[in-house]
Amino acid sequence: MDVQMINRSVYIVAAGLFLSACGGSSSTSSAAPDTISDGSVYQATIRRGELGMVHVTASDYTGIGYGYSYAFAEDNICTIADVYVTVSGERSKYFGPDASWDMVGNGTTNNNLNSDFFFKLINAEQRVEKLMAQAPPLGPLPEARDLVKGYVAGYNRYLRDVGVANLPDPACRGAEWVRPITELDVYRRFYQLALLGSSAVAIDGIGSAQPPGPDSLTASMASPALIAEQLGQAWEGIQIGSNAIALGSEATANGKGMLLGNPHFPWDGAERFHQAHMTIPGTLDTTGSALFGVPMILIGHTENMAWSHTVSSAWRFTPYQLTLVPGDPTSYLVDGQPEAMVAQPLNVELPDGSLASRTLYSTRWGPMLNEILGLPVFPWTPAVAFALGDANALNFRYLNHFVETNRAQSVRELLAIMERNQGIPWVNTIAADSSGEALYADISVTPNVSNEKALECASPLGLVTANTLGLPVLDGSRAACAWDDDADAVQPGIIGPDNMPSLIRRDYVTNSNDSYWLANPDEPLEGFFRIIGDERTERRMRTRIGLLMTKQRIDGSDGLSGAKFSRQQLQELLFNNRHMAAELWLDDLLQLCAVTPGMIGAGGPVQTTEACAVLANWTRRDDLDAPGALLFRRFVANLFISDVPTGTAASSFGFADVWTTPFDVNDPVNTPSGLNIANPHVQYALASAISDLQGNNIPLDASLRQYVTESRGEVKIPIHGGPGSYGLFNAMSSTWSNSEEGYNDVVHGASFVQVVSFDNDDCPDTQTILTYSQSANSESPYFADQTQMYSRKEWVAGRFCEAAVVADASLSTIEISE
Structure with missing residues (x-):
């Protein structure tokens, strides 16, 4: 073990080296202090293991934050420094007002100037400062405050040690926008993440919302049906998804709990995971992953409990339609009385030092907006306008939730934490413990709008969206249309835990981003408000394949030996790459091939004989060396496209017409x-798939290995798995290049994957893979190592117990203090 001691006088000067070759004397003790005295002492031991795994040990939470942020900055300083520019409203100053940035976690692209005004509004209203000032449970617990204090000290210590001019990542080396941070910066990042599923999908729409001028004509809105359709398509398009399976004692070979966590998060940007292990002897011992900028394990395990998350189907916001006072577009009527909007003048600095000025407006319901998800469907006219009510606008409780979860040892303890804090902002929770219980819960921050209120208070648009999407658009001209209060809710206006779905079982629970309804088909969850999710409706193919594979393994009908799960079999379930669409459609498609050797698609007429032979021999799995997988992927992609040339038989296609056996609420998994091969769009889709490959000089029997890749420098890494919407449990979403390159670079998909089982000792048996690797720095040794392993279907053995940590041959250690 390489042990180093570093104090304030020792600087790391070699850019690009990670926790290495900077020895020197130090006056600090190698043992952590027993107490932190008035915030002036920070101390942590940082051990770096194989593949960049970070183990931080300290005597208190301040030390954990200190050590973790130092190690995290080594790996991802440029990405998180960019975030701090964003939440400060300074992107225009450093990157120009006309440029844009992607919040990949919710699929939005945001203009820098609009983004700056959005965050300047939040900062001018001191929303974060007000949340910071509150006592728990509404404000942060002391442990959360200590983590942030230490995080700031560790981050700034790293910048002092290395120097901005010597940063290891060329993406921000020497950049003026990389600076020391404050606690407020860190809390602003927390707030940004809380809003990811709500206000953050309307950054452009809030940051650019302006009242109409005096000569403006009343604009007509699109029809409610069209708006609802556009919103539904846009919202579905950003549901990047996740899978999780929690197994109880009745589903595992050893009678203990077991968990598969498989979040499908972005492979680029700030919504990535960073893997770490945090230990305070006698107080905290947890490992897993944290989102960038959050010094807590958000998905992981303790000694006796493992948990993961999937994006919930619940809505976190409701638009309010305002009736404006005639002649005054910044005043609106509530119960017939005029109410002035709150005007907030704001300035944004530009690259030349000049200021851009804009006044944004807020109402009792929330800030004004004019678009969402890039759709200009909420116009601000002289008569009508819209404001956005956001349930997460008052939520810092998720910090307390994860502080407590990082110590929890059972799913019942975890459920109590959820019910007490009510801070989960936009995800479901799936967990298992060593006693053999499995938990599903969607106890998350959701506006308290009953089905009755959604209709009674519906605007004309809301009458459609509440029924079709479950999204209430409420009448802001009536005070009675405010969200209701639940007696057991910590925050006014949200649904209390007694009215949110949860389930504990000893066989299994799962979720793959459909609603709570079929967490376990043997015990459907029903009777909840539509704003949380739908019931007794068709499930996505990814949900169905997950339920099928889980049930088939438990009862032994999957063709494998025995019944119930071993840890190894749960790993293999994820990477078996079964393709639900192929299992449902391919036999019928081959029947079509047998009788139709020629078809017409987007590229004109094609012969299908060779393509059909390839599909007939395909394994129906999206493995790297499975000829037919690429061709079938293009078939499904074209089947999902509805904008085919008008005047053709295929142009009348509706996706509901693709099935021969419709959805049956009594058999929702099957x-x-x-495949309705009589539908002309099916022929069109297959012919177009053939043209896609032939037109780009890709062989019809091409495998994924050459044509679905992730670029890391000059290296192209083959990526197995495929689109979750096509029924791939191992969801990987890549961009079709429409060239001989095939599919280039993963947008989102499997990210921090963990399989955790509990055996008869005190050390959980864990296997993980951080698919995109630990560092975003292209010059880091941890930039592509786990990505290569993922490509080979390899896993990383967990090192949770001390004996496993010290057995790591690549382990190096430093101790930092100040």
């Missing part, structure tokens, strides 16, 4: 099924 229906709908069958």
Whole structure:
């Protein structure tokens, strides 16, 4: 073990080296202090293991934050420094007002100037400062405050040690926008993440919302049906998803709990995971992953409990339609009385030092907006306008939730933490423990709008969206249309835990981003408000394949030996790359091939004989060396496209017409099924798939290995798995290049994957893979190592117990203090 001691007088000067070759004397003790005295002492031991795994040990939470942020900055300083520019409203100053940035976690692209005004509004209203000032449970627990204090000290210590001019990542080396941070910066990042599923999908729409001028004509809105359709398509398009399976004692070979966590998060940007192990002897011992900028384990395990998350189907916001006072577009009527909007003048600094000025407006319901998800469907006219009510606008409780979860030892303890804090902002929770219990819960921050209120208070648009999407658009001209209060809710206006779905079982629970309804098909969860999710409706193919594979393994009908799960079999379930669409459709498609050797698609007429032979021999799995997988992927992609040339038989296609057996609420896992080969769009989709490959000089029997890749420098890494919307449990979403390159670079998909089982000792048996690797720095040794392992279907053995940590041959250690 390489042990180093570093104090304030020792600087790391070699850019690009990670926790290495900077020895020197130090006056600090190698043992952590027993107490932190008035915030002036920070101390942590940082051990760096194989593949960049970070183990931080300290005597208190301040030390954990200190050590973790130092190690995290080594790996990802440029990405997180960019975030601090964003939440300060300074992107225009450093990157120009006309440029844009992507919040990949919710699929939005945001203009820098609009983004700056959005965050300047939050900062001018001191929303974060007000939340910071509150006592728990509404404000942060002392442990959370200590983590932030230490995080700031560790981050700034790293910048002092290395120097901005010597940063290891060329993406921000020497950049003026990389600076020391404050606690407020860190809390602003927390707030940004809380809003990811709500206000952050309307950054452009809030940051650019302006009242109409005096000569403006009343604009007509699109029809409610069209707006609802556009919103539904846009919202579905950003549901990047996740899978999780929690197994109880009745589903595992050893009678203990077991968990598969498989979040499908972005492979680039700030919504990535960073892997770490945090230990305070006698107080905290947890490992897993944290989102960038958050010094807590958000997905992981303790000694006796493992948990993961999937994006919930619940809505976190409701638009309010305002009736404006005639002649005054910044005043609105509530119960017939005029109410002035709150005007907030704001300035944004530009690259030349000049200021851009804009006044944004807020109402009792929330800030004004004019678009969402890039859709200009909420116009601000002289008569009508819209404001956005956001349930997470008052939520810092998720910090307390994770502080407590990082110590929890059972799913029942975890459930109590959820019920007490009510801070989960936009995800479901799935967990298992060593006693053999499995938990599903969607106890998350959701506006308290009953089905009755959603209709009674609906605006004309809301009458459609509440029924079709579950999204209430409420009448802001009536005070009675405010969100209701639940007696057991910590925060006014949200649904209390007694009215949110949860389930504990000893066989299994799962979720793959459909609603709570079929967490376990043997015990459907029903009777909840539509704003949380839908019930008794068709499930996505990814949900269905997950339920099928889980049930088949438990009862032994999957063709494998025995019944119930071993840890190894749970790993293999994820990477078996079964393709639900192929299992449902391919036999029928081959029947079509047998009788139709020629078809017409987007590229004109094609012969299908060779393509059909390839599909007939395909394994129906999206493995790297499975000829037919690429061709079938293009078939499904074209089947999902509805904008085919008008005047053709295929142009009348509706996706509901693809099935031969419709959805049956009494058999929701196996229906709908069958491919309707009489639908002309099916022929069109297959012919177009053939043209896609032939037109780009890609062989019809091409495998994924050459044509679905992730670029890391000059290296192209083959990526197995495929689109979750096509029924791939191992969801990987890449961009079709429409060239001989095939599919280039993963947008989102499997990210921090963990399989945790509990055996008869005190050390959980864990296997993980951080698919995109630990560092975003292209010059880091941890930039592509785990990505290569993922490509080979390899896993990393967990090192949770001390004996496993010290057995790591690549382990190096430093101790930092100040």
